[in-house]
Amino acid sequence: MEYSYYPGCALHSGAKEFDLSTRFVCETLDIKLKDLSGWSCCGAASAHYINHDLSLALPARNLMLASKNGHCMVTSCSLCYNKLKRASKALEEDRKLKEKLKEIAGIDYLFEVKVKNILEVLNEELGVDKIREKRRVSLNNLKIACYYGCLLTRPKEICGFDNHEHPTFMENILGSLGAKTVNWSYKTECCGADLSLPNLEIVLKLTSKIIKMAKEAGADCLVTACPLCQANLELRQEEAGKQFNFEPDFPILYYTELMGISLGSRNALRWIDMHIVDSKRLLKVHGII
């Protein structure tokens, strides 16, 4: 399997550990990632906020680059995935849009590019059995709350993989690697997204609810597939803990990091060290590192 890999801005900087662990997981499982040369920002939530055409043109530019490679496009970031897939579907369904984007943005879309998320590829194209075969370290019944956030599975017409209200793709993988994933009802509740800088109070309220519910469900940590969710849940945890009365010691990891540890990565500690909330103690107690 070979894909054009789109890291996105966050995995290129503030979510480096997500990028590193994604690359390791894919390499170990023979999923070839070819970096998309000249990639640019997908527009994230900001393009959608300000202008509809821009919110399609920016991801479409990347689809154009990928169409020259001839591969299917893959990304780990939920937000990038949502925006790229939305643009890809819009171009597929609307011929006039193709011409409009060519005229206003110089985007010459050669042929259709499929967009997938790494989580989707791991479950649907590779399969959980193949992942289980490569397990080196068991996750030793570590109790994990799998958090999907908003845009990985919604809207179902765009994303079209896993169940949009009660997804289980992360649970499938981590369960096969020995973890005990908890059943909880806040899997797809919003974390507050881009409001972290302009309206922090909302993010504190939403993230505190998510963390409290994960703890109540019996989880020792939370895993996510979105760099924005991860940042809100981890970076704002100390402040949220003060305001909403809980201990800010809840590790927030990327699912690919735990996968990487289980598949035998020697660099996993480097990824774990990039986090603000410590998770080493928890992983040591469970005999995982």
Added chain:
Amino acid sequence: MKSFIDRTIEESSQNIGKCLHCQKCSNGCPISFAMDSYPNQIIRLLQLGQEERVYKSKTIWLCLACETCATRCPMEIDLTRVMATLREMAISKGYESPLPKIKLYHDMFLKSIKYTGRMFESGLFGLYGILAKQPFRDLNIGQKLFFKGKLSLFPSIVWRKKEIKKVFEKIKV
């Protein structure tokens, strides 16, 4: 001139007239607690032609596009798209956002993409802090990220960044 609801239906491609006011959207919205009008109330104001009230509400400027409403609407109205359309219509008519900090953030994010092709995190956070008059609030977090090697002091520039700037200029953003 076409009515407010007709213009919105045309711009958003959503058949807002179908709304039953079942309130699934308002009940599922994660930030309805922070809004002055619930999402379905915005639809009602739309249906009643209350254009200025809609443009001045916090709701359309606060919507996070989390897609919870759009996913659950039994009439398959993409309310996220309607909110975005109302916001664009408000901006084009010169209305100021009642939540200027949110708009400032998004404007600055887009400027970073316009000139470098990618989001320049430390630049955006630093400059945003100054312009939003909260320069010290996130310094502690910024410092931690920097020493963890996750924040660069320099932007990552796309070598074909002129193409991206052209996209912004042609769309007039």
